[in-house]
Amino acid sequence: MLNVEAIRKDFPFLKEGRVYLDSTASSLTPDPVIQRMIEYYHDYRANVGRGIYRASQRATDEFEAARERIARFIGAGRDELILLRNSTEALNLIANGVQFKRGDRVVLTIQEHHSNFVIWQRAKERFGLDLRIVNSDRQGFFNLSDFEAAIDGKTRLVSIAHVSNVLGVRLPVKEVAKLAHEQGSLVAVDGAQSVPHTRVDVGDLGCDFFAFSGHKMCGPTGAGGLFIRGDLQERVAPLCVGGGTIEDVGIDYYRLRRGPYKYEAGTPAIAESIGLGAAADYLSSIGMQNISDHEHALTRRMMDRLPEVPGLNIYGPPNAGDRAGIFSFNVQGMNSHDVALALDSAAGIMVRSGHHCALPLMKELLGVAEGSVRASVYLYNTLSEVDLFVDTLSEIAKTIA
Amino acid sequence: MNSIFEAYSKFPRADCGYCGNPSCITALRRYCSGEMPLDKCLFFRTGAFDPGLIHYPAARDSPSKPGISYINPCPSDAKMVTVEVSLASGMHAKHGYYDMISLDRIFGRFIPSLKVSPSLGIARIEHDGRAIMAFKEGRMLIRRALGEEDAFMQLSRAMRQLWAAVN
Ligand SMILES: Cc1ncc(COP(=O)(O)O)c(C=O)c1O
Ligand code: SF4
Numbered sequence: 001m002l003n004v005e006a007i008r009k010d011f012p013f014l015k016e017g018r019v020y021l022d023s024t025a026s027s028l029t030p031d032p033v034i035q036r037m038i039e040y041y042h043d044y045r046a047n048v049g050r051g052i053y054r055a056s057q058r059a060t061d062e063f064e065a066a067r068e069r070i071a072r073f074i075g076a077g078r079d080e081l082i083l084l085r086n087s088t089e090a091l092n093l094i095a096n097g098v099q100f101k102r103g104d105r106v107v108l109t110i111q112e113h114h115s116n117f118v119i120w121q122r123a124k125e126r127f128g129l130d131l132r133i134v135n136s137d138r139q140g141f142f143n144l145s146d147f148e149a150a151i152d153g154k155t156r157l158v159s160i161a162h163v164s165n166v167l168g169v170r171l172p173v174k175e176v177a178k179l180a181h182e183q184g185s186l187v188a189v190d191g192a193q194s195v196p197h198t199r200v201d202v203g204d205l206g207c208d209f210f211a212f213s214g215h216k217m218c219g220p221t222g223a224g225g226l227f228i229r230g231d232l233q234e235r236v237a238p239l240c241v242g243g244g245t246i247e248d249v250g251i252d253y254y255r256l257r258r259g260p261y262k263y264e265a266g267t268p269a270i271a272e273s274i275g276l277g278a279a280a281d282y283l284s285s286i287g288m289q290n291i292s293d294h295e296h297a298l299t300r301r302m303m304d305r306l307p308e309v310p311g312l313n314i315y316g317p318p319n320a321g322d323r324a325g326i327f328s329f330n331v332q333g334m335n336s337h338d339v340a341l342a343l344d345s346a347a348g349i350m351v352r353s354g355h356h357c358a359l360p361l362m363k364e365l366l367g368v369a370e371g372s373v374r375a376s377v378y379l380y381n382t383l384s385e386v387d388l389f390v391d392t393l394s395e396i397a398k399t400i401a
Numbered sequence: 402m403n404s405i406f407e408a409y410s411k412f413p414r415a416d417c418g419y420c421g422n423p424s425c426i427t428a429l430r431r432y433c434s435g436e437m438p439l440d441k442c443l444f445f446r447t448g449a450f451d452p453g454l455i456h457y458p459a460a461r462d463s464p465s466k467p468g469i470s471y472i473n474p475c476p477s478d479a480k481m482v483t484v485e486v487s488l489a490s491g492m493h494a495k496h497g498y499y500d501m502i503s504l505d506r507i508f509g510r511f512i513p514s515l516k517v518s519p520s521l522g523i524a525r526i527e528h529d530g531r532a533i534m535a536f537k538e539g540r541m542l543i544r545r546a547l548g549e550e551d552a553f554m555q556l557s558r559a560m561r562q563l564w565a566a567v568n
Pocket of ligand 2: 414418420422423424425
């Protein structure tokens with residue numbers, strides 16, 4: 001069990017009159033995480049990996065300790081975790097780092113976020129990739145045989161989301177990874193929406209790459225990570241090179257370092273990475289299972305009560321058990337932005353509206369090119385916030401839709 | 402956490418007029434601004450309703466300063482210009498800028514495209530795919546305007562429709 005009231009006290013943003021239901025876009029940051037970053041600025045504000053003086057040593061130690069914490073959080077080895085800005089940068093690294101040949105096949109799904117979609121469209125233009133998109137049904141469920149058909153011997157990479165940021169559905173990552181490996185393909189997982197909410201173990205998933213964002217898991221903005229399986233790093237080129245990435249440089253040669261450093265060009269986001277390490281600790285101390293259970297209770301309440309709202313179209317799986325705490329919907333006769341504005345104005349409820357950076361899904365699968373409203377819950381949300389949200393939404397639907 | 406809607410839902414909503422107000426919403430407004438004790442209402446006085454549950458709705462974070470601003474909430478919807486105008490002034494701090502009850506009761510019925518929610522404090526006008534929302538604190542939003550000029554056209558039109566509800 002998790003003590004929501006105690007947890008809420010850790011989040012300075014949660015003041016009276018604010019109901020934050022947009023954690024899918026970015027989560028809030030608790031005080032213990034902010035304090036760790038302030039500590040860096042106050043006590044050992046120095047660059048990492050270069051200085052010999054004590055503050056720089058401490059900065060290096062704390063930065064590397066953060067790497068270790070974050071790596072452990074997703075079941076990776078410390079040398080397998082590259083500290084980057086966010087999922088988008090991590091996915092770009094994959095698209096540019098894997099040495100593709102013309103005609104190589106890359107398989108995605110219709111549910112991908114633009115960050116795992118546009119990069120492959122550009123890679124197609126650049127390297128002549130054969131891009132395949134696997135469709136799901138309208139509720140978000142896939143047929144494994146569609147993956148079987150799409151993944152062939154020429155498939156170099158399968159890149160799929162772990163949890164859809166629109167439908168809240170969990171993708172069959174483990175099964176797809178198995179299929180892909182049988183065909184000799186690599187597997188990349190966009191874990192932006194899974195790491196914050198459930199226990200993730202990259203070894204258990206069986207993926208070769210795993211990208212995630214710190215700002216969605218109680219960390220600060222500007223810190224995220226990419227897992228690259230250790231033995232694969234030889235064959236994956238960095239996105240940027242320069243200071244920090246090299247072992248030796250001469251007039252006419254350079255040699256890259258080994259391990260995560262090869263991918264971390266320039267001065268990293270030191271404070272933010274330390275903050276992300278603290279966020280991993282924060283979530284672990286509460287317990288990922290407790291967080292999932294709490295979110296599930298909120299999800300059940302939401303799915304029980306949402307049908308009360310007249311004229312509501314809710315997307316994704318109808319069963320609370322099949323979904324993460326993400327709820328996309330439309331109120332009949334009202335644009336999604338108007339609904340979001342009304343929720344904010346009437347009750348201080350913050351939700352997202354629009355396309356959620358997943359236009360292919362919105363247009364092709366849901367047929368709602370004009371967008372949808374999306375509410376999402378996290379560890380600091382309460383049942384009474386869910387109730388207030390549903391009550392206010394009902395009132396909106398009854399009076400101004 | 403109490404929204405004005407939540408407070409309203411705990412009112413008798415009989416609109417009986419016993420307290421001297423034309424409706425429960427007016428009574429709620431006057432109660433919220435400290436001008437009417439709840440026991441003026443017969444339902445509360447007789448204990449048929451529990452006033453203990455009602456709190457003054459939390460003040461909004463930051464009342465928008467008077468002025469005009471452009472927002473573009475979704476970069477993939479480039480056609481859309483959203484204009485936000487704040488007409489609020491200190492004078493309206495207590496009751497808000499628009500009186501949504503009068504708007505609903507008196508003017509709502511003459512403007513078919515106007516929808517008013519006194520409980521939420523929001524009025525909405527939609528036509529030609531454009532939407533205008535007016536909030537009781539004096540904020541107005543023109544969504545999906547074709548450009549600045551169009552936004553001003555929409556705005557002045559809406560202000561003319563809503564003028565009589567200004568407090
Ligand atoms: C599934 C998914 N992938 C990728 C991203 C991109 O994350 P970021 O903006 O942190 O790079 C998001 C964020 O919305 C997401 O939900
Ligand atoms: S007396 Fe009570 S029920 Fe009657 S109008 Fe006033 S508040 Fe409403």
